[in-house]
Amino acid sequence: MAVMPRHDPIPPKPEASGLAWSRYKSMMKWMALAAAVASALAVAYLKATSEAMPWQMVLATIGGVFLSVLLGTALMGLVFLSDRTGHDDAASGQEKKP
Numbered sequence: 576m577a578v579m580p581r582h583d584p585i586p587p588k589p590e591a592s593g594l595a596w597s598r599y600k601s602m603m604k605w606m607a608l609a610a611a612v613a614s615a616l617a618v619a620y621l622k623a624t625s626e627a628m629p630w631q632m633v634l635a636t637i638g639g640v641f642l643s644v645l646l647g648t649a650l651m652g653l654v655f656l657s658d659r660t661g662h663d664d665a666a667s668g669q670e671k672k673p
Contacts, residue, residue: 610644
C-alpha cells in the first residue's frame with residue numbers, strides 16, 4: 576500500500592496573517608491610485624503626440640495601462656504576502672529561522 580501524502584499544515588502565525596493582509600490591502604489602494612495616474616499620463620502623452628484619438632483608443636489605453644499596473648502589483652504583492660504569513664514555510668516543510 577502506498578503512503579498517503581500529508582496535508583499542508585495551517586500556517587503558524589495567525590496574528591502575522593492579519594497584519595500582512597492589512598499591508599497588502601493598503602498597498603493595493605495606493606497602487607490603484609498609481610495605476611490611475613499612469614493611465615492619465617499615457618492618455619495625455621498619446622493626445623500630445625497624435626492629432627485625433629477615437630474614444631475606443633482612449634478606453635483601450637486606460638484599461639490596458641490600469642489593469643497591467645494593477646495585475647503586476649497584485650501578483651507581486653501576493654508573493655510577499657505568502658512569505659509574510661508563513662504559507663511558503665508550511666508548503667516547503669521547513670521552518671523559517673528568525
